[in-house]
Amino acid sequence: MLLPSVILAGVLIAPTAARADAPVEVGPPRIPGQTVRRTMAGPFQSSRLFAMPIADVIGAYQLTLSGDASLLQQTGLLTSAGVLAIGFGDIAQLEYRHTAAISVDNIDAPVPALGVQLKLPVRDRPYLPAVAAAFRLGVPRAQQFGATTEEERVTDVYVVGRMRMTGWLTPLRLHGGVRVSTASLTLSGDRTDAVERTLVLPAGGWEVVMNRDARLVGELALVPQFLWRPELTDAPKVDTGLLGRLGLRWRMLPAITIDASLGYQLEVGSSMPAAGLDAVVQWDIRLGAEVFVPWGALLCGATGAFCSS
Numbered sequence: 463m464l465l466p467s468v469i470l471a472g473v474l475i476a477p478t479a480a481r482a483d484a485p486v487e488v489g490p491p492r493i494p495g496q497t498v499r500r501t502m503a504g505p506f507q508s509s510r511l512f513a514m515p516i517a518d519v520i521g522a523y524q525l526t527l528s529g530d531a532s533l534l535q536q537t538g539l540l541t542s543a544g545v546l547a548i549g550f551g552d553i554a555q556l557e558y559r560h561t562a563a564i565s566v567d568n569i570d571a572p573v574p575a576l577g578v579q580l581k582l583p584v585r586d587r588p589y590l591p592a593v594a595a596a597f598r599l600g601v602p603r604a605q606q607f608g609a610t611t612e613e614e615r616v617t618d619v620y621v622v623g624r625m626r627m628t629g630w631l632t633p634l635r636l637h638g639g640v641r642v643s644t645a646s647l648t649l650s651g652d653r654t655d656a657v658e659r660t661l662v663l664p665a666g667g668w669e670v671v672m673n674r675d676a677r678l679v680g681e682l683a684l685v686p687q688f689l690w691r692p693e694l695t696d697a698p699k700v701d702t703g704l705l706g707r708l709g710l711r712w713r714m715l716p717a718i719t720i721d722a723s724l725g726y727q728l729e730v731g732s733s734m735p736a737a738g739l740d741a742v743v744q745w746d747i748r749l750g751a752e753v754f755v756p757w758g759a760l761l762c763g764a765t766g767a768f769c770s771s
Contacts, residue, residue, distance in 0.1 A: 488521035488552060490756050492770040496763035504716040506754040509547060509555060509579065511667045512707040512723055513562040513572070514681045516637050517594040517624035519581050520549040523758020523768055530721060530750025543572040553581045561598055563616050563645070564687040564703040564727065566605070573616045574601040588628040596620040600644075607692040609652040614688050617644045622665075637667040637681075645686035647698045659700040661686055675713040679723070682706040704728040707748075721750040 488507045490500070509518050512530070520526050529544035543560035550556065557579060560572030577598030586592055600617040622639030626632075646658040665683035672678060687703035690696070709723025725746035762769040 488519075489524050489549075490759045492523065492759045492762040492768060494762060494766045494769050496759065498760065498763065501756055501759045501763055502715075502717045504754070504756075506717060506756075508719070508752055510545065511637065511669070511679050511681045512709070512721065512748075512750070513543065513705070514637065514639075514665050514667050514683055515579060515594070515596055515620055515622055516667070517581060517592040517622050519553060519555045519579060519594070520547055520754070522549050522551050523756065524549045525755050525757060526752055527755070528750065528752035530723075530748045532746050532748055547579075553583050555579050557596075557598070559598070561600070561616055561618055562683065562685045562705055563614065564685060564705070565614065566612060566647070566688045566690045566698075573603045573614055575599060575616065575618065576601065577618075579620075586626070588626045591623040591625045593621070593623050596622075610692060611650045612690065612692075612698075613648045613650070615646050615648075616686055618642065633671040635669040635671075637669075639665050641665060641683070643686050645688070645700045647688045647690060647700060649690070649698060655697055657698050657700055659686075661700070661702060663702065677711050678709075679711050679721075680706075680708045709748075717754040717756075719752045721748070721752070723748050723750075 488505065490502070490504055506524075507518055507520060508526070509520050510516060510528070525546070525548045527544070527546050545557060545559040547555045547557045555578070557577045559575055559577065561575045563573045575598035577596055579594055579596040581592065581594040584590070584592065596618070598618040598620070600615040602613045602615045604611055604613045619642045620639060622637060625636045627634045627636075641663040643661045643663055644658065645661060646656065649655045663684040663686070665681065667679070667681035670678040683705055684702050685705050687701045688698070689701055690698035704727070706726040707723045709721060712720045714720050725748055727744040727746070758768040761767045
């Protein structure tokens with residue numbers, strides 16, 4: 463009950479911190495001789511909610527490393543995911559990330575992917591949506607079940623939008639988008655089979671700014687779900703599942719943020735028989751962090767390279 467209590471308290475204090483969400487320039491200035499302390503003071507900007515990308519990029523001459531993991535210690539439920547992003551200009555970034563999917567063992571087990579995200583170069587204004595598009599080339603993720611190798615792969619095209627509000631809604635940001643995924647499941651070894659399906663998957667999210675260093679974050683998205691049971695003779699299938707997250711993001715330091723969230727998983731498709739409610743619904747608690755490294759500004763301050771002027 464601790465996390466819901468903290469979230470409720472944050473909602474109650476949010477109106478007093480509404481003006482903390484004013485747009486800022488992304489990244490610290492790149493000035494010769496600048497101290498490390500000033501460089502690491504930011505400002506910095508994330509390009510994601512939890513698993514959902516948003517219509518922002520981290521900025522030029524920067525990289526971020528982020529990840530989260532389950533806090534549940536039950537067998538099969540301890541999972542992790544991460545993102546490594548490198549900014550190119552103020553409108554693009556390259557990524558290695560774990561894209562959201564539900565594995566055959568019915569856990570949120572993200573699939574690795576390499577990708578690029580591009581932001582439409584439009585001035586950020588309230589009620590004028592920012593738009594970004596991302597392409598992710600799936601990297602196979604293999605699991606061994608006895609003498610059978612099961613391999614999952616997801617390749618995505620993602621289009622997302624983000625809208626800022628004004629007035630009494632200033633603390634609120636709305637996010638929405640659609641993900642077109644080509645998901646495939648391949649069996650090899652003592653059993654051979656393969657299935658591939660293209661899915662259109664909507665996603666949405668929101669942020670409420672509590673104060674300068676904390677915000678409430680939520681997301682809800684349909685994701686690919688791989689269906690196969692090693693103990694049965696049924697053919698593998700690809701369907702859809704629903705993943706939701708609600709939690710808090712706290713800026714512990716300007717370059718380090720901490721996430722704590724409650725996750726929800728629901729099997730949307732009915733292609734496989736369910737063994738009771740526990741087979742289709744799972745709750746999870748996750749803890750994560752994101753670290754920003756302004757390598758361009760650090761090198762500028764130390765060597766004079768990559769300076770803005």
